Amino acid sequence: xxxxxxxxxxxxxxxxxxxxxxxxxxxxxxLLQNATDAIRARQRLExxxxxxxxxxxMEKQDGSPPTLLFTDDGVxxxxxEIHRFLATIGESSKREALEARRNDxxxxxxxxxxxxxxxxxxxxxxTRSARGDGRTLEWRxxxxxxxxxxxxxxxxxxxGTQVFLVARPDMTDWFNPTRLRSxxxxxxxxxxxxxxxxxxxxxxxxxxxGAPWRREFDSASERRKALLAYGRDLFDTDFIDCIPLRSTxxxxxxxxxxxxxxxxxxxRQKHRVYLKHMLLSESAENLLPEWAFFVKCVVNANALRPxxxxxxxxxxxxxxxxxxxxxxxLRAYLMELAREDPRALQRLIALHGLSxxxxxLDDDDFYRLVIHWLPFETSLGMMTLADYRRAHPLVRYTPxxxxxxxxxxxxxxxxxxxxxxxxxxxxxxxxxxxxxxxxVQVELFxxxxxxxxxxxxxxxxRDATFPLLRVAERVLAPFRCGAVxxxxxxxxxxxxxxxxxxGAFRRDAERAREESDDLYAGVLxxxxxxxxxxxxxxxxxxxxxxxxxxxxxxxxxLMKLSVEMLYVQAxxxxxxxxxxxEMVLLNQGLLGLISAQLGGxxxxxxxxxxxxxxxxxxxx
Ligand SMILES: Nc1ncnc2c1ncn2[C@@H]1O[C@H](COP(=O)(O)OP(=O)(O)OP(=O)(O)O)[C@@H](O)[C@H]1O
Numbered sequence: 001x002x003x004x005x006x007x008x009x010x011x012x013x014x015x016x017x018x019x020x021x022x023x024x025x026x027x028x029x030x031l032l033q034n035a036t037d038a039i040r041a042r043q044r045l046e047x048x049x050x051x052x053x054x055x056x057x058m059e060k061q062d063g064s065p066p067t068l069l070f071t072d073d074g075v076x077x078x079x080x081e082i083h084r085f086l087a088t089i090g091e092s093s094k095r096e097a098l099e100a101r102r103n104d105x106x107x108x109x110x111x112x113x114x115x116x117x118x119x120x121x122x123x124x125x126x127t128r129s130a131r132g133d134g135r136t137l138e139w140r141x142x143x144x145x146x147x148x149x150x151x152x153x154x155x156x157x158x159x160g161t162q163v164f165l166v167a168r169p170d171m172t173d174w175f176n177p178t179r180l181r182s183x184x185x186x187x188x189x190x191x192x193x194x195x196x197x198x199x200x201x202x203x204x205x206x207x208x209x210g211a212p213w214r215r216e217f218d219s220a221s222e223r224r225k226a227l228l229a230y231g232r233d234l235f236d237t238d239f240i241d242c243i244p245l246r247s248t249x250x251x252x253x254x255x256x257x258x259x260x261x262x263x264x265x266x267x268r269q270k271h272r273v274y275l276k277h278m279l280l281s282e283s284a285e286n287l288l289p290e291w292a293f294f295v296k297c298v299v300n301a302n303a304l305r306p307x308x309x310x311x312x313x314x315x316x317x318x319x320x321x322x323x324x325x326x327x328x329x330l331r332a333y334l335m336e337l338a339r340e341d342p343r344a345l346q347r348l349i350a351l352h353g354l355s356x357x358x359x360x361l362d363d364d365d366f367y368r369l370v371i372h373w374l375p376f377e378t379s380l381g382m383m384t385l386a387d388y389r390r391a392h393p394l395v396r397y398t399p400x401x402x403x404x405x406x407x408x409x410x411x412x413x414x415x416x417x418x419x420x421x422x423x424x425x426x427x428x429x430x431x432x433x434x435x436x437x438x439x440v441q442v443e444l445f446x447x448x449x450x451x452x453x454x455x456x457x458x459x460x461x462r463d464a465t466f467p468l469l470r471v472a473e474r475v476l477a478p479f480r481c482g483a484v485x486x487x488x489x490x491x492x493x494x495x496x497x498x499x500x501x502x503g504a505f506r507r508d509a510e511r512a513r514e515e516s517d518d519l520y521a522g523v524l525x526x527x528x529x530x531x532x533x534x535x536x537x538x539x540x541x542x543x544x545x546x547x548x549x550x551x552x553x554x555x556x557x558l559m560k561l562s563v564e565m566l567y568v569q570a571x572x573x574x575x576x577x578x579x580x581x582e583m584v585l586l587n588q589g590l591l592g593l594i595s596a597q598l599g600g601x602x603x604x605x606x607x608x609x610x611x612x613x614x615x616x617x618x619x620x
Contacts, residue, residue, distance in 0.1 A: 038074020249321030254299025294352035
């Protein structure tokens, strides 16, 4: 024999209140939504019907919990509908309309009314159907899952529905006039019909003026002013601009506000979204493309689906198309700025460069428009790509921060302008340059390219520095590093260590090898053997006074020690981590220098006894 599932209403309510709804206050939202749906259903039957909602708070003098009466003049329910829709959890009169894709309704799941059981134990619903026999019926539903239906002794004069809620003693906070005013305004502020609230203090109308972006204005500047004021009230932020939004997919419209400060990278903005003019969520994240983190928006959607919690949109094709269309709107705004008001675009880039760069990477037309306005860090300071290209036809960049640090000072002093493309999106943007603008040449630049720009020595200088070069070649050979002497600026830099990408890779692999076990070391050995490329190079700068003196030193041990120390110093200045062998060099070198200064036994070459500090020769 088959049995039926038994569903515990208490369990379901517990589930909804703890896991689906964000606060007990959503009961006002659910009641407003049902009233709105019922009014829309009646408008289908009677097209001229205006519709109105009334909340009446009845506070008791004896201090017992208040009662809220929630009235609408919507379509009402027949007895059959009461049994089908009110008393069956998960049944909704609106589902057929949804399936037929001509849905005006907000509800669809058939669970919204249960949210009232978060704040009261019993619901009394009095209703008269616009389609029925004129009878007024009462449905009394209790949180233990029982209900009763009977004909009411107080018939309603017109079709519509009244819901009575007696506050649970621990939930009276959700029934005070201030709370109700604010909840009704919060959820229903954009509804196209009035909401009235009656309390002990009298009757008032809650401000429901429809969507502000749909209002008529005398001029574009009036409109902008009014919308920015609306944005300020809503988000407590002075936005710098507002952008109209529109998408036929999902039937979405609204306004996007440009943030006055740069948000955290990749932090997605939380948007305020309405569904059929009822507030759905203040923190919807999935409405705009990922790159659009420079705006915060308010929109109303008529044809997107809510999730069951009613706190965001359901991720489906309609939402994806709407997102695409809203993104296009933002792009059109940026394109217009680029064409009409480049200064405003530059201000926006200064604040929201990452958004602009991310969109440019995605979209070639936009890229063409904005790429020259984008600022880049270079070895000669910050400049836009337009400024860069005016002075330097070949675009040269380093893709890493360390790579840039290694060359920036020296390159700058030679007048070489190299872009630091280590910041987010910069390398990808520069690599895209020749694809989108074929006349532009782009080149990777590394420290190994620098010496080519240095001045060669004269024949005399070559002779005079020959001993230094020989010593340096011998000292550096075990480190797979060559030596060269040239002249470059700034003169304070005595040496420059340079290596191409493969050289840098080999250094990394060597360091990893020192720390790895046998198995992994074998793999690294293979990798190191395969790594080709030029050996690294230590370039001595003959403009530097120390190097000039060193070239003239006759004491070979001192010269050797000095070369070792200059090598280690160049590595450190270039942010290259030292390997074990180089650490030994550094330690021994320091000790050697200290003991030479102290006048004791240096323990290794380079002491006074061997003629240290031999006189400079020929290169003063
Ligand atoms: N004020 C009302 N006037 C007319 N019918 C109503 C009213 N309130 C509720 N109903 C009926 O009760 C049904 C169940 O309401 P409930 O709020 O639980 O779910 P829903 O609105 O259909 O969907 P959702 O769970 O998405 O809100 C509705 O489909 C509707 O038929």
